[in-house]
Amino acid sequence: MITGLSRKRLIECLLLVPVAVALVYCTSRFITAGCVFNGDFPLYLRQALCVWQGDAEKVLHDMQQMIDMSTYQRYSPVLYPWGGPLLLSVPLKCFGMDYQAFKITETVFFIGALAVFYLLFRQREKNGLLPLAAVILLGFNTFYLYFCNYVSCELFFLFFIAASLWGIHRCYGNGQCRSGALPLLLGVLLLFTAQIRTEGYVLFASLMVAQFRSGCRGRRLMLPYLSAALFFLCWNCCFPSGYLSHFHHLEYVTPAGIWQNMQSFFFNPGILMAFPHFSFCIAFWLFTGVGLACCIRRYPAEIAYFLPVCLLLIVWPYNEIRYWTHVFPFALLFFLKGMEWAVEYGGACWGKRAFAVVSGLLCVNMLCNVATVVKAEAPVYTSLNPDIESEDAREVFGYLNLHSSPDDVVACGESRAIYLYTGRLSCNLSGKLDDMQATADWYVEFLFRQTYLQYPHSTFRENRHRFEKVLQNNTFAVYRIVKP
Structure with missing residues (x-):
């Protein structure tokens, strides 16, 4: 006999199947041959070649010369962290300079990130609607779908952020303090994530918060840090570091730049959710603030990552919406939690219905936006940004x-x-x-x-x-x- 709980889980599983199928279809429609002749991908791919050619020191020297000779010298670090190039080196070795192979690889990591985020949120939510709504709002978001058609580190980083937080929860969630191989692997995972984008080092703050809340003490407390330190030493022996020069860009921080970043931060959720209106952005941040207060006990590691990274991006002297790829999932989670808390005060029955209606409207709006883009089939390459394989x-x-x-x-x-x-x-x-x-x-x-x-x-x-x-x-x- 099927109980009420198992019936709900069965309905959730049945809903996930069409969502997964539609997601694979949508991502495939956004992937095109070639690549836009603009951006960071050439250095990522040149570093990926270094993995097989062993000429990393030459590329480090060449890039330093190229930056020194340039009129505008802040367009790139000397080298990017090696995590992204290492991941790209696999399809590069298997398929050569095939941009579709690179994009499919990135798309697989994007779908994997959504799956891990769903598991991460579902384990701590009684209401299965919230993680499902989060996956739909992320997976069918044109902002992320367009990234499936680029060669960058953003979707790789998104996956490893989700995997790192899932690993932190497995080791130190619910009062646990594991020992053995799992914490050692966790340290390696966190350090590798930081080698994709340097914001990943903030994950060690998430680790500390999770360990503190779990009551972990003694030698078991140090296991992930020891493995991370050992992995860091081995990593630096294999790959030269050129990305640390990026920290020198902090000297360009100005009050005007911070104010501009804060304004962008305010409007970015509306842009990403296809509601770029002042009133919606106010509502988003109000509900997000409420959600943060509600999630202090349930999502301490996520909050310990989200807040410092937000502060870092507000201070960072460059205003790029692409930095939101790994921030938005948490902002969206706290927004949905805040909205859930607010509607519950309207009464148990009315509150659940209101939450379902509002979440449904947001999801429908996102799906309609994706459908419009897919149907329009706007040209990817233009005279301004041509195809590098043209x-x-x-x-x-x-x-x-x-x-x-x-x-x-x-x-x-x-x-x-x-x-x-x-x-x-x-x-x-x-x-x-x-x-x-x-x-x-x-x-x-x-x-x-x-x-x-x-x-x-x-x-x-x-x-x-x-x-x-x-x-x-x-x-x-x-x-x-x-x-x-």
Whole structure:
């Protein structure tokens, strides 16, 4: 005989099946061949090549030179943490420079992250509707679905954040204090997560909070820290560290920048949930605050991660919504918990119905937004951001490989892509012309990018004696820089 509890669990399982199928379908519709010729992916892939070629020290030296030669030098750390490149090195070894393979790998980690988040939330929630609503609002969010079509570390980091918190809960949740192999593996997991994005080091604060609440004492308390320290030493023996230079960017923190970040923080939930309205954002943060107060005992490790990372991103001198990939799941959880607490005060029956209706409306709105995007099939590549595997891009790379010397320097707004595909040192040159000949031998111009990390087109037109055009197609122009 099926009890009420088992009936609810059966309904939840039956609901998860179509959700999983629809999620796989939606992610597949967002994945395209090629990759947008813009962003951080070339350095991730070049570091992934280092895993098999063993030339990490050379790449470290080359990137430092490229940054030093550039007009704008804050576009990249010398090297990224090695966790993301290490994960990308597997499909790179198996399939070569196949962007669809990279994107499918990222999508698998995204779906895995949703599964772990669901398990993490479901273990501590009596109401199965809340974790299911959270998974739908995350999984069918165009913000995340678009990330399935990029090559980056964001979705990898999302998975390992979820896995780390699940491991912390398994070792130190519900008053437990495990010993043996599991805490040792947990330390390795936390340290590896921090090697994908440095915000992962905040997870050790989550670990400390969980251990304190579990009453863990003695030698068992130190097991994850010992394994993490040992893993850190081994890791640094294998891979050179170049990402620590990123901390130097804190010197660019200003009150104006902090204020701008706070404004973005206020509106980001509305943007991500397709309700970019002032009133909704106020309601979101009010319910999130209530949810945080309600979750102090149930989700202490998650709060210990969420609050410091929010503070860090508000202070960080760069305002990028992509940093929200690993913040939003927790903000969404606390928002739903706050909303659940609020509606319960309307009476047990009315409160549950209200929670179901509001959650349902949010989910329907998100699904409609995804359906609109899928149906529209908006072009991924434009003249502003072309495909790096397009004929125009291949023509540029082929020309530089054939006509330039390995010791030549190529100026380009996407210098890391030039370095990946040609092996030539590259830098971005913009602003005033200055003594440009001493820096570069070639210049690759994006015809439709105005002055983004490059000279305006008028500079090339007015200085033909310094720029000899040797190639032009529909997207790029290549100039040989004439030496005096």
